[in-house]
Amino acid sequence: MNDVELVRLVESTWLTARSDQRYAALKALRVAVSSDLIDLFDALFDAKLSNIEDDPNAIVVILVHGIQTDGAWHRLVQDAFSDVPNINVIEAGYDCVTAAQLVSPFRGTPIEKVAREMREARRREPRARMMVIAHSFGSYILSRILKDASDLEFERIILCGSIITRNYKWDLFARNVGPAGILNHVGTGDFYPVLATFASVGYGASGRLGFKTGKVVDRFFQLGHSGFFTPRHIRTHWLPFITDGRIERSDWDVNKPATGLAILILSHPWIGRLIGVLILCSLVFFGYGLWLLI
Missing domain, CATH: 1.10.8 (Helicase, Ruva Protein; domain 3)
Known part of the structure; x- marks a missing residue:
């Protein structure tokens, strides 16, 4: 060429x-x-x-994926929104984050990368309505950006598989988001938010138990960690919220069974981590014992 x-x-x-x-x-x-x-x-x-020409009616939807993935679900969102005028779907990706990095304190690089992408999206369309869909570790990235980057504001937020701590100060860090502007899709078959809670620090089981706060609308589904990524779910639950702020009901909100005591204990911000430490110590002790026998 x-x-x-x-x-x-x-x-x-x-x-x-x-x-x-x-x-x-x-x-x-x-x-x-x-x-x-x-x-x-x-x-x-x-x-x-x-x-x-910068369009004040335009909507910019920024997608932030989780760990050990390239965000393949982004294609599904782009396809579902492709027929809607004035919506620009932008991927805010980052290099692969492993489970080892997830539990470590070294998390700054992907946060900085996503924040740069968000600022660039705002620079390109300063009058557009900015919205975010974040999954798993992407939800944690978003929580850190909301806390530390006061120049970035969003009209609506969708979370799924969230690992944000359940006592996150939404009233402080997302005070510019309007009523019913934060939608948290909870999977009652999702163990990863619970695992993140007791295996490390800085995370919470909001993707398994919900936030249960007036600033966030929790919707429960009989799904696992990545079960939300279907064309039907995206079109039925995400598209109406992004375009009109409409929150569709979920039958599982009223039909779901009570959460088991084990999940509640493991999701506790300090009891769960204490159990995690005991499990880790037991594994190390057991491994050391096997090594001596060998």
């Missing part, structure tokens, strides 16, 4: 893509551009973006 062909390709991509999908289309195209033409592509890209 030469420079003339690149100019034509950028122009055709821009003209054929929907207005709210042009940025994503050009960003995807950039991956295929050779290194010797990157500077020209970036100049053409910037020229196109500078001519965009």
Whole structure:
């Protein structure tokens, strides 16, 4: 490909893509551009973006995935929202975070990366309505950004598989979010938020038990950690909330059984961690005993 062909390709991509999908289309195209033409592509890209009229009715939805994944569910959200005008779905990804990093105190890099993506989205569309869908470790990233980055504000937030601590100060860190503006989808078959609670610090079982606070609307489902990622669930429960603020009911809210005592104990912010420490010590002692026998 030469420079003339690149100019034509950028122009055709821009003209054929929907207005709210042009940025994503050009960003995807950039991956295929050779290194010797990157500077020209970036100049053409910037020229196109500078001519965009900022639409106050536009909605920017930022997706933040969890650990040990590349956020494949993002494609499902983009597809479900593709027919809705004025919605731009943006991925705020980061390099793979392992379970070992999850339980360690070294979590700053993905938080900084996602915050940069959010600021860039705001810079591109300063008058757009900013919203977030965050899953698992992505929910923790969002909680840290809300706490530390006062320049980033969101109109609506969807959480699923959340590992945010249940006593998170939503009234302080998300005071700019309106009533019923935070939706927490809880999976009663999800053990990972419980595991994160007793295996490390800084996390909570909000994705298993809910927040139970007036600032957040909890909706319960008979699902596991990633069971929310189906076209039906996204279209039925996420799309109405993002576009209209409408929260659909879940039959499982009233039909779900009582939570078992073991889950409640393991989800406790200090009793659960004490049990986690005892389990870890027992495993180390058992392993050391086997090593001596060998």
